[in-house]
Amino acid sequence: MQYYISHYNKEPELNFPDEITVYDTTLRDGEQTPGVCFSPEEKLEIAKKLDEVKIKQIEAGFPIVSKKEQESVKAITSEGLNAQIISLSRTKKEDIDAALDCDVDGVITFMGTSDIHLEHKMHIGRQEALNTCMNAIEYAKDHGLFVAFSAEDATRTDLDFLKRIYNKAESYGADRVHIADTTGAITPQGITYLVKELKKDVNIDIALHCHNDFGLAVINSISGVLAGANGISTTVNGIGERAGNASLEEVIMSLKLLYGKDLGFKTKHIKELSELVSKASGLPVPYNKPVVGNNVFRHESGIHVDAVIEEPLCYEPYIPELVGQKRQLVLGKHSGCRAVRAKLNECDLDVSDDTLIEIVKKVKKSREEGTYINDDVFKEIVKSCNYKKE
Template sequence: MRNDIIIEDTTLRDGEQTPGAAFSFHVKTDILNGLLDAGVRWLEVGIPAMGGEELKFVQSTVERQDENTHLVAWHRGVREDVEKSLDMGFKTIHIGLPTSDNHLKASVRKDRSWLLGTAKSLISMAKDRGAFVSVSAEDLARTEGGFLQEYAGAVHEAGADRLRLSDTIGIMTPEQYGERVRLVREAAPIDLQCHTHNDFGLGLANTIAGLKAGARYFHVTINGIGERAGMTDIAQAAATLQLRYDVDLGIDLTKLTRLSRLVSAATGRQLPPWQPVVGDNVFAHESGIHANGMFRDTSSFEPFPPDLVGGKRRYVLGKHSGRALVAWALEEAGVTPRPELLVPCLEEIRSRSIEIGGEVSPAEAVEIYNRLAA
């Protein structure tokens, strides 16, 4: 991979396009503050053309731009929309344009000549006003390869700073996505951005494939929220790239769990406990074998310590627990267990777990033990 990879968060734009999600001005401000606090320096903040409270929020972010903080306003391929954002003072703009025949015909009802002309005109206008200009190749998967190369060459020649390669409906495999990045790199020396949706659960894998093929930027959202099945998750991407690929993204991983909880509350959608990196069960241990190993060496059943991502380790009493975990739980509650009572106590805890279909609380474990001891 390159040594200058840049993470850009789009929770406030693509993320809020999650069906049923709607962020207030104050919620969007909290999310923006949380991302900046975590070290994210490129953020897509919204769609000014929506007007209303969306426009109010987007306008409020303009003054927070500086040489290290790049706030991106998103636009359709409409000149007036782009001009209004430039008039507001945005220094970084993105223009969303479809490149597949499917989307040109069904979405915007235009042809390739319109696309090329519009892209060149808008890029040239924005560059003349000193902006950093990003432009899309939307529906990358269904864009014919030869035309994709022609388009990449055209937007580069017009002065675009970046080309976003959007797997809009999430149908590409990592092999296919990486090959598309290589194809575009052959056509034009323009920085590329990965934008990968997660319809088949391949968002992160496709992003990594794109970065390995030479892309510089990539898109994420908190909790992987977004249209349909969402897109690449910031926690999974940041932890994977920083811990497994030694890529320094400048992200404070300890902030990831807090960000996840913030957006979970904002969307009214609880994460599954097995959500990678930030889920409640990522550092939870119930199995007797696992607990025994953890008591001796926490690295035995954890890939990294919980405090690295702002998480917490916990031990769970249930159907699969063993005597060591029962003894530990009782001791943590201030009870010194008699060895001969551990097996019957464990048996009752297992039966209770099956009865309730889940975790037995430490308080209930103490009650079971005290009853047996009496």
């Protein structure tokens, strides 16, 4: 058995779309994390690993930003990956031309549509914004691109105007529209309502680009597709502006195991991908980060370890190998005899029951005094208990 999930998950009636596209924006929105700048080589390596995981669409960058950014995106499009390569562009002809020069398959063109964005950032009215967006969509479609139109700050945009601009985008040939929860300011119930309202009038694909300011990016994404959207934007390790974006690994594994929606990803490469992005970004993965954190499959508490030794799924919802992780039994203050005995077996050491008890006491004492019990420390403790290999 590879996983053991609550049987209550099967009780609610869920209506997922037949097809859900996960498009990853680690190389664009992830790189907008303050202080992060991927080299062209790092971008290509990450793109190749995303392709190995079987991501359908990779948002490779924002070509208009710089000449080197264009070179990075072009290197990815030249690699012959299976994924569709898309890039970001403002609603400007020069942005779309820069994307075309990179030979991308498509673009996400965007504009802030909320009144606060229009007034304080764009300094234009709704009609001018609508006209500008349609001109960009038309220009990109005329050049044979897949086109997604993203309403920035959509979750704080007037609903009637949002419907109007999405309907217009559809009439101009857009392939998909994006709901950008730019400040992470919507709830799962709110995104459910919004998607259902939009589905009454919008007849093309709807994708969700959720930020994590309140820790709701993943559940908002899942709630959105349950309401009828069929695209989710993610980043590896959930990196991105401020609190980041919906975490790729959390979205994939939640859909696969909790909701029974397997999208065909090669999940065994998830840990490798996480480590690659962490190294390139310089952002360490928190030890308690779901799916990819170092502590997710580590156990110390004696009560837990006893059960895990006999049946790991007592304290793990799925086996670590599913995501390229490994189980670890950690010795410390909470360790008991079974954990120490397991460690002794791992080190090919055998001791009497009396010596075992003595080792357990010294392990607890050493950890409480501030010493981390790695293999070398453990062997020294064993040696101090007058262990002699026969």
